Amino acid sequence: xxKRLLVIIGVILILLxxxxxxxxxxxxxxxxxxxxxMSMSGVVSHYGIQTRDAIxxxxxxxxxxxxxxxxxxxxxxxxxxxxxxxxxxxxxKLATKDKVPAIIGAxxxxxxxxxxxxxxxxxxLLLTPTSTNDAVTDAGDLIFRSCFKDSFQGSxxxxxxxxxxxxxxxxxxxxxxxxxxxxxxKAFQETFESLGGQLVAIESYAGGDKDFNAQxxxxxxxxxxxxFIPDYYSTISLVIKQVRxxxxxxxxxxxxxxDELTGQAGDEAIGSYYSxxxxxxxxxxxxxxxxxxxxxxxxxxxxxxxxxxYDATYILLEAMERAGTTDPQKVKVALMETDRxxxxxxxxxxxxxxxxxxxxxxxxxxxxxxxxxxxYVGLVNP
Amino acid sequence: MGVxxxxxxxxxxxxxxxxxYALLALGYTMVYGIVKLINFxxxxxxxxxxxxxxxxxxKIGVTPGTLxxxxxxxxxxxxxxxxxxxxxxxxxxxxxxxxNALITAIGLSFFLENxxxxxxxxxxxxxxxxxxxxVTHHLLGVGLSRVQIIIFAVAVGLMLILNYIINFTKIGKxxxxxxxxxxxxxLMGINVDRVISFTFALGSALAAAAGILFASAYxxxxxxxxxxxxxxxxxxxxxxxxxxxxxxxxGGFILGVAETLAKxxxxxxxxxxxxxxxxxxxxxxxxAGILGKSIDEKV
Numbered sequence: 188x189x190k191r192l193l194v195i196i197g198v199i200l201i202l203l204x205x206x207x208x209x210x211x212x213x214x215x216x217x218x219x220x221x222x223x224x225m226s227m228s229g230v231v232s233h234y235g236i237q238t239r240d241a242i243x244x245x246x247x248x249x250x251x252x253x254x255x256x257x258x259x260x261x262x263x264x265x266x267x268x269x270x271x272x273x274x275x276x277x278x279x280k281l282a283t284k285d286k287v288p289a290i291i292g293a294x295x296x297x298x299x300x301x302x303x304x305x306x307x308x309x310x311x312l313l314l315t316p317t318s319t320n321d322a323v324t325d326a327g328d329l330i331f332r333s334c335f336k337d338s339f340q341g342s343x344x345x346x347x348x349x350x351x352x353x354x355x356x357x358x359x360x361x362x363x364x365x366x367x368x369x370x371x372x373k374a375f376q377e378t379f380e381s382l383g384g385q386l387v388a389i390e391s392y393a394g395g396d397k398d399f400n401a402q403x404x405x406x407x408x409x410x411x412x413x414x415f416i417p418d419y420y421s422t423i424s425l426v427i428k429q430v431r432x433x434x435x436x437x438x439x440x441x442x443x444x445x446d447e448l449t450g451q452a453g454d455e456a457i458g459s460y461y462s463x464x465x466x467x468x469x470x471x472x473x474x475x476x477x478x479x480x481x482x483x484x485x486x487x488x489x490x491x492x493x494x495x496x497y498d499a500t501y502i503l504l505e506a507m508e509r510a511g512t513t514d515p516q517k518v519k520v521a522l523m524e525t526d527r528x529x530x531x532x533x534x535x536x537x538x539x540x541x542x543x544x545x546x547x548x549x550x551x552x553x554x555x556x557x558x559x560x561x562x563y564v565g566l567v568n569p
Numbered sequence: 570m571g572v573x574x575x576x577x578x579x580x581x582x583x584x585x586x587x588x589x590y591a592l593l594a595l596g597y598t599m600v601y602g603i604v605k606l607i608n609f610x611x612x613x614x615x616x617x618x619x620x621x622x623x624x625x626x627x628k629i630g631v632t633p634g635t636l637x638x639x640x641x642x643x644x645x646x647x648x649x650x651x652x653x654x655x656x657x658x659x660x661x662x663x664x665x666x667x668x669n670a671l672i673t674a675i676g677l678s679f680f681l682e683n684x685x686x687x688x689x690x691x692x693x694x695x696x697x698x699x700x701x702x703x704v705t706h707h708l709l710g711v712g713l714s715r716v717q718i719i720i721f722a723v724a725v726g727l728m729l730i731l732n733y734i735i736n737f738t739k740i741g742k743x744x745x746x747x748x749x750x751x752x753x754x755x756l757m758g759i760n761v762d763r764v765i766s767f768t769f770a771l772g773s774a775l776a777a778a779a780g781i782l783f784a785s786a787y788x789x790x791x792x793x794x795x796x797x798x799x800x801x802x803x804x805x806x807x808x809x810x811x812x813x814x815x816x817x818x819x820g821g822f823i824l825g826v827a828e829t830l831a832k833x834x835x836x837x838x839x840x841x842x843x844x845x846x847x848x849x850x851x852x853x854x855x856x857a858g859i860l861g862k863s864i865d866e867k868v
Contacts (some may be wrong), residue, residue, distance in 0.1 A: 228692075229694065229695075230695055247721050363838055393841065395797065398582075398586055400585075402837050404578045404833055421789065424697065424788075424789065425788065432703045433710050434705045450699055468748050
């Protein structure tokens with residue numbers, strides 16, 4: 188009786204396997220598949236969803252113009268939940284099952300750093316639109332990025348706080364388990380001290396922490412002029428609330444991870460500054476055009492990561508067209524020839540496959556509708 | 570700010586964090602005392618409680634009055650959830666080996682977290698918990714925020730009520746009897762099933778209250794928010810002596826203060842290591858916890 192059951196189960200399993208093989212085998216299509224790994228759920232979901240949408244928008248535009256190499260482009264989007272292990276799973280799936288030649292992603296630096304070596308080994312071209320950590324492109328010649336680096340961004344914020352805000356004493360509160368936060372802290376510290384400023388407190392926490400009262404009390408005792416908090420918006424909204432709850436009246440500074448904070452925080456964020464990749468209200472006609480198209484389609488003002496994703500898609504697909512193939516080894520050479528203005532600025536890669544781009548400084552203000560908004564403060568060129 | 574003020578300020582920070590741990594630790598310790606089960610899903614009740622508070626407060630707005638309504642809705646609902654968890658998941662396993670119930674508890678915890686993740690009303694993304702506008706009172710150069718006052722008041726109030734229930738009511742007496750000797754209390758005519766359900770209800774209601782307090786202090790709610798406080802509260806319960814109610818309160822406060830002082834005066838990078846190192850030392854010296862009684866193995 189047991190034997191019969193085993194035979195039945197065995198037959199069913201074999202049937203299933205055959206079915207799976209038939210269905211996956213048939214997927215021979217005449218499209219070019221491009222992968223993307225984005226954090227579409229979890230703590231930075233606002234970034235992931237908007238960036239994915241922007242990439243899709245760029246691909247739809249390119250397809251409407253006839254596609255790439257005479258074929259339509261198809262986007263395969265994977266969610267990594269901002270978890271480096273899941274990013275790795277997504278990469279392996281895209282590389283082995285879908286056999287994509289190139290991936291746009293990942294979103295955050297820690298996720299991208301987790302997969303750069305593997306992507307290089309598996310001969311997959313990786314173009315991250317948004318990971319700013321310096322070490323991201325170190326893994327090999329197939330790893331590109333289309334945004335500025337943290338060492339540059341951090342030093343701009345430090346310079347801004349001394350030269351524009353006149354700060355003498357600064358404090359830093361950072362996430363010691365996050366590559367992005369640590370890299371920015373290092374850059375800010377070096378520049379701030381080299382310009383004659385004094386760092387009176389450097390405090391840290393572990394990712395996922397929610398109680399920062401102890402660190403804030405310590406910072407308050409050190410009496411800084413500015414407080415630099417390099418992290419992503421959902422943590423920032425918690426930190427700044429506790430800063431104001433303790434009655435610490437200090438100008439707060441952040442980096443591009445603060446984008447989207449305006450939708451998450453209350454009045455306590457007003458008067459803070461952060462560096463970003465673009466300002467939605469800049470005069471640049473390309474920016475205006477992109478913001479209009481994006482609003483029309485998704486009914487929301489795109490954040491900086493969305494516009495970076497949009498640019499990255501064009502950079503990648505134009506390089507494929509130039510290379511005349513999707514072979515990563517050839518596309519990589521064509522990518523190095525990129526030399527034109529995109530929405531977020533002029534892109535030309537250096538030997539380390541990083542572009543040289545300018546930083547936009549923004550201030551958080553109260554908008555006319557009573558909601559928080561950002562105000563363009565200035566543009567800093569490298 | 571002088572050193573004295575800094576110490577005082579850090580003590581206040583630590584005590585307010587500790588009172589949330591204490592509320593949660595009470596649930597662990599009561600359930601353990603009665604059915605000898607570590608209910609690992611307890612931290613997720615905190616999450617559910619916070620979400621119920623979130624829905625109530627976004628619906629009717631935040632004032633001190635509506636905050637009370639949020640407590641009054643969230644606590645009974647979570648009590649109900651706790652009782653049904655016990656009836657559906659733990660009761661059938663009451664005579665099974667203890668490890669089975671423990672694994673069930675861990676499974677239930679995953680179920681609640683990921684169930685909340687897929688539920689469209691909750692979803693995987695963090696949301697901002699509505700809070701009262703910040704007000705800070707200053708005393709001797711030390712700031713005491715309104716949230717901290719609310720946390721203290723609610724936590725201490727609930728602990729007093731719990732103390733009354735356990736020591737001065739009939740059901741409390743029954744709870745103590747069951748925790749002392751389940752078999753004998755059954756023979757003496759105590760409805761053990763009812764006592765166990767009541768314990769789960771009580772613990773879950775406290776967890777719901779802790780959830781709203783936690784979310785008011787750290788205004789962000791998401792499905793995994795219960796994991797860390799749950800873990801810390803479990804440690805607090807063990808530290809105070811698992812099964813001992815005053816021990817759980819004490820353990821919670823000690824853990825909160827130790828964590829905050831380590832962050833504030835030693836190194837914020839080493840804070841968790843220092844706080845937990847302290848716990849290891851206490852447990853080495855007193856293996857049953859601070860107020861726990863070491864029970865000799867009955868042969």
